Amino acid sequence: MTEPLATGSTIGILGGGQLGRMLSVAAARLGFRTHIFEPGANPPAGDVAHAVTTAPYEDEAALRAFANACDVVTFEFENVPTAALDLIEAQVAIRPGREALRISQDRLTEKKFLESLGLQVAPFADVPDMDAMTAAVEQIGAPAILKTRRFGYDGKGQARLHKAEDAQTAFADMNGAPAILEGFVDFSHEVSVIAARSPAGDVACFDPGENVHRDGILHTTTVPARLNTSQRMDAVLMAGKILNSLDYVGVLGVELFVTSEGLVVNEIAPRVHNSGHWTQNGCTVDQFEQHIRAIVGWPLGDGSRHTDVVMENLIGADMDRVPEYANDKDVALHLYGKTETKPGRKMGHINRIVR
Amino acid sequence: MTEPLATGSTIGILGGGQLGRMLSVAAARLGFRTHIFEPGANPPAGDVAHAVTTAPYEDEAALRAFANACDVVTFEFENVPTAALDLIEAQVAIRPGREALRISQDRLTEKKFLESLGLQVAPFADVPDMDAMTAAVEQIGAPAILKTRRFGYDGKGQARLHKAEDAQTAFADMNGAPAILEGFVDFSHEVSVIAARSPAGDVACFDPGENVHRDGILHTTTVPARLNTSQRMDAVLMAGKILNSLDYVGVLGVELFVTSEGLVVNEIAPRVHNSGHWTQNGCTVDQFEQHIRAIVGWPLGDGSRHTDVVMENLIGADMDRVPEYANDKDVALHLYGKTETKPGRKMGHINRIVR
The missing domain is CATH 3.30.470.20 (ATP-grasp fold, B domain)
Structure with missing residues (x-):
């Protein structure tokens, strides 16, 4: 897809929440149709979309039909399963691209990427297991915050360490999910x-x-x-x-x-x-x-x-x-x-x- | 209907053109759902509506089901057939009300209404037949413009009289539809x-x-x-x-x-x-x-x-x-x-x- 899409084309949106809803209205303003793919029933975006597919991200037939109906696909959240994206991308362009998704889906990858650009980030350490947790607390100190590498949003999947002794409890809170420890930044x-x-x-x-x-x-x-x-x-x-x-x-x-x-x-x-x-x-x-x-x-x-x-x-x-x-x-x-x-x-x- | 409608309620819109489309987007912005009633297929408003009924205004069952699904009904054009409105209104409030529709559906009624409020309108005369046409041209003179009383929009259903001799041709253009002759207003x-x-x-x-x-x-x-x-x-x-x-x-x-x-x-x-x-x-x-x-x-x-x-x-x-x-x-x-x-x-x- 290199040519601009003509008005009247269909934009697929993965996720039918409020972001998908407001994207859909903006698309309509420019004469585009939208097609929402959303596992949940009655998605907010469905009220302002041309079409809605209600199916789980594991439904390959539904994903293929959706991709087939769309001229470009975008998403309203970054945690769409990789297999679903692979399947869609075989048929139609996904924008933004997969690299941005890959990076932002994982806090550790994201931090490393940002550092590689020479940008400042909070001090962080990889916490795959409790040994690493102990080392991370020693390195970063407390207070700090432990966050799951994936699937966190709006403060979910996070545990605060007020002091170094909170390390074990915080680690247990992650339920075995890979995490990173982030130091606090003294910001205004x-x-x-x-x-x-x-x-x-x-x-x-x-x-x-x-x-x-x-x-x-x-x-x-x-x-x-x-x-x-x-x-x-x-x-x-x-x-x-x-x-x-x-x-x-x-x-x-x-x-x-x-x-x-x-x-x-x-x-x-x-x-x-x-x-x-x-x-x-x-x-x-x-x-x-x-x-x-x-x-x-x-x-x-x-x-x-x-x-x-x-x-x-x-x-x-x-x-x-x-x-x-x-x-x-x-x-x-x-x-x-x-x-x-x-x-x-x-x-x-x-x-x-x-x- | 006297209480304000709660967000989440359904607004029915008669007509699925661009006005219905933009009304639907505005309704969604306030959390309302819209239901479009439109005889034509693929109405522009359908792309941004919760529901669409595709049926003629003569389909009583479709009208009843539509009215039943709505908490209030409005319209995007003033020429909705009266029988359809009667049927809807028996179930749910239509806003704006019928009086405004009645007046604006008929140019003659509208002119008389505006005059009754003491507002200035262009000189006009009722033209039910060719005799009246002759009298109207004598009264108003030329240039003037003959307009059907009903169903005119965007210049449709109009004939210009550049001189009094155009009267017969202009009248013939109305195809027997009741009309009014309007004098030109000298406006800037x-x-x-x-x-x-x-x-x-x-x-x-x-x-x-x-x-x-x-x-x-x-x-x-x-x-x-x-x-x-x-x-x-x-x-x-x-x-x-x-x-x-x-x-x-x-x-x-x-x-x-x-x-x-x-x-x-x-x-x-x-x-x-x-x-x-x-x-x-x-x-x-x-x-x-x-x-x-x-x-x-x-x-x-x-x-x-x-x-x-x-x-x-x-x-x-x-x-x-x-x-x-x-x-x-x-x-x-x-x-x-x-x-x-x-x-x-x-x-x-x-x-x-x-x-």
């Missing part, structure tokens, strides 16, 4: 850069946002972030370096710690990112459209900020505040149509316009 | 007001846009429109008067001629309107979301303009310019996913950001 705040790259190699970054987490889940993103000119430039250059070295196509999220010794990369996500939701009301072209433009080979759009925004996630019972938000003239509501509210579940977000 | 330009009213009676108007037509079809809408402060206030007051007198719920488009003797109402449309598409990139809450908010009984949103915009329709072969527009950083593209391009067919629009 976290920012993220949502960056896009086209097949032609053009790169465009949205303004960095400043993130506040609560209970391990993103709570707010504020733009503009507190960064001086030099930090702002560094953030964008770092994102560009990552994109280029991966020959990346699509949108990538880069989380950065701001420290007195410069920016430290926390993690990268090879997809649209919760911390980029502010772009829906801050920019003419948002992160979702930017991703669609990239993967179909269209030119990147203008992501410059016309409005300052504070994005706030609506999690679980936060939905009770929807009537209040609906009545607030400074609030743009974005709800995901999820029928069941659960504690910790992302139900929607608001973009508060800062005038 | 046309503007339109997109106005919304909630069940509680709150009214919110978007900034008036200035319209340019080409071959009887809207070509561009520019905001802000050329209006002085007093004209701007008049436009908004007139729209409010119309909404209130109809106890209207939803978005209404009002087309106005700007003359040296004040504003003259050209026509009203009881729905979202092509001349309001600029709001998608000019405002935090666009006309589509404003309509959805009104019909589900939520508070109206903030429709103030943050950006100046020129909307331009992409009609037929204008689609050839999409690659060029995709590359223009000042252009936001909105394509309707229509598979077949035909001359005169609305395929999409662009909103050009004016910096």
